[in-house]
Amino acid sequence: MKNAPGFACGRVSSGSRRDRLAPRARPPRCDCRCFIIPTDVLERMAKDKKLTPEERKPFVDTMKVEKEWRKARVALSKLSHLVRTVLPAAPAAAAPAAPAVTVFDCAHGTTLPGSPVPNPGTAPDAVAKRAFTETQAVADFYQTCFGRNSVDDAGMTLMSSIHYSINYNNAFWNGTQMTYGDGDGNIFIDFTKGNDVIAHELTHGVTQYSARLSYTNQAGGLNESVSDVFGSMFRQWQADQDVTGADWLIGSDIMGPGATARGFTCLRDLSNPAAKHCLAPQPTKFSQYRDGLDPHFSSGIPNFAFYKAAMAIGGKSWEKAGKIWYQALTGFPPSPNMRMSAFAKRTRSLAASMFPTEPAVRTAVDKAWTAVGL
Ligand SMILES: [Zn+2]
Known part of the structure; x- marks a missing residue:
């Protein structure tokens, strides 16, 4: 290994009214690199001689993109923190009782969020349907077990983009939304298939709006x-x-x-x-x-x-x-x-x-x- 890297939980309870209507508490901050696959793993696969050059390529490509994503997120974090500190804003409106869940399709492009998927819960695309149902289930888990209304505990809409790029070997929370790659089909498959992956990434959102733990x-x-x-x-x-x-x-x-x-x-x-x-x-x-x-x-x-x-x-x-x-x-x-x-x-x-x-x-x-x- 190297250096590189509730009380009984029924399904009907929800957060208290006070919780649901609480204004968005502290200014959120995400300077994290909230990818599910660590850089170390991507690097190892990109250099793995047991893989063919064609099999290594998606890892090389994913690594290149992530370096830029990380730079962009740090810059975005500084900017959004400055905006929230300096510019006046009206109080947040009353929160919905449960977060809306939306799904967008990048159609293998790289522009986020992509095109909205109508009625994702019944979409013919299994990936869209899964991103919707699993995200909704994570919201249900947090509300039922812990009385939390979405990642910010104020009903924030949970947005997911699917089919990001081609053979993209990762999934990430970028501070405002989730993005899923389809995987290369060899080492990794469709990232929406991991219910733990989806809950892992959305929990980065919970941390962002609570303990605000740094990423170092x-x-x-x-x-x-x-x-x-x-x-x-x-x-x-x-x-x-x-x-x-x-x-x-x-x-x-x-x-x-x-x-x-x-x-x-x-x-x-x-x-x-x-x-x-x-x-x-x-x-x-x-x-x-x-x-x-x-x-x-x-x-x-x-x-x-x-x-x-x-x-x-x-x-x-x-x-x-x-x-x-x-x-x-x-x-x-x-x-x-x-x-x-x-x-x-x-x-x-x-x-x-x-x-x-x-x-x-x-x-x-x-x-x-x-x-x-x-
Ligand atoms: Zn993570």
Whole structure:
């Protein structure tokens, strides 16, 4: 591995009226590189001699585009932050009860957002239909389990663009919307097929409007980790799985035949972050952390802690461990440079205050962090 990189959850409850009508709280900021596939993986595949030049090309092309996307996002972030700081704006209108979900088709072009897909929920294109239904399900997951109304908790429309470019090997949240590539069909397939991928990326939006974790060093690792944690929880919630029935994998449904033939079954595995079946294996101990690591890499440490806590608590991950992690992420003022030990301390404290009659929950969370060296 190298340096490069709720309480019981029914389906009818929703956020309180006060929550739904709350004005958009703090100015959002996204200076993140919120791609599902880490640069390290793209680089490795772009140079992989086991692949033909034709098979390497989509990775080379995707890398070129991402470098420019990253520059553009940093610039856009600075500009939008300046605009919100300097220019007057009317108060936000009352939020809708649930976010609208829209889908746009890039038709293999690169202009965002592309053309609107009418009635995407019943569209003949399975990709459009899937982007719509899974995004709506993620919104439902956040509202039902955590009382959150969209990524900003103010009903923000959730917008997705599909069929971005040709053979594009990634999916990303750019601060305002989701974009999905179709994959090269060899290492990766259609990125909308990963329900955990969709929840991972939209959770970057939740982080953007709550803890506002940066995307470097320890805060970066925490930012990536909460996206994996809520991505995996969403996958478990959809399948109604308890912690022992869950696969704890990220990206298993977007792996193409060329990846599985080489033994890769996922991008990451919360239950075994360093496993060889991970296309992007990760550290499991804080002693392996150092500044400058790719957040997709350092996120293995808090990922493993969440897995251990959820397993020790048992039952459905989103009912207790998930509630604690959600509150740690969203229940405090923004903390862009948060360290992992501070997040661990917060969850230990919340485990005791949120489940005062269940000391085993506090013990599980405490031991989970201790096991990873925090
Ligand atoms: Zn991410």
